[in-house]
Amino acid sequence: MEVDPVPQDLCSATCSFAPLNLPTIDENLAIESKPPKQRIIELLDILESHVEKLRKDAVKLEDDRDALLASLDSVKNTDLLLELSENERDDVLHFADRIVNRCLTIDLKINTQRDQTQEEALHQINHLIDSLVVGMKTDPDVMQSKCISYLNSCSSHGQGVIDKNFESILLGCTIDDQKRVKKRLQGLNNYINKLNVTSDND
Structure with a gap:
């Protein structure tokens, strides 16, 4: 089966690998x-x-x-x-x-540029999440509930229980870090759910 070639103008407009047409300054133009x-x-x-x-x-x-x-x-x-x-x-x-x-x-x-306050806030957030991971070995049910409350705190219109302390610290982080924290918590919650399904099937 033959594949129709992609029109050049369409490709340049939609393909992410199309070369960038970066602007330049023509210093030879005397009239400007x-x-x-x-x-x-x-x-x-x-x-x-x-x-x-x-x-x-x-x-x-x-x-x-x-x-x-x-x-x-x-x-x-x-x-x-x-x-x-x-x-x-x-x-x-x-x-x-x-x-x-x-x-x-x-x-x-x-790399994300942070000031000292944002660095400290991110450090505190990472410490709280690391504590979740460690606590999974001893009290998985409590840790999952805490993980969900952290996850709810990542959204301005989050539903369910919200951890006010976590939310307050998270607001001190950069926007990029807030997105990464939410993504990390979602991955952790999915992992916990997967473990629970495996346990139920045993």
């Missing part, structure tokens, strides 16, 4: 109605918008990678593996590990 500073500021405004888009694209790629790793982990722990022979199971797990290792070669790092 705008003052030099205004021309430079306008150029910087446009470049800033490109930087913000690049950050958003990088965050999206980071989310896609994490989702892939989560899916691979699900495949490696699926009950279907119990229906395979030992050799077949080894083959499947080796294949999955190869994909995981390949995915881990994608190293994305997006």
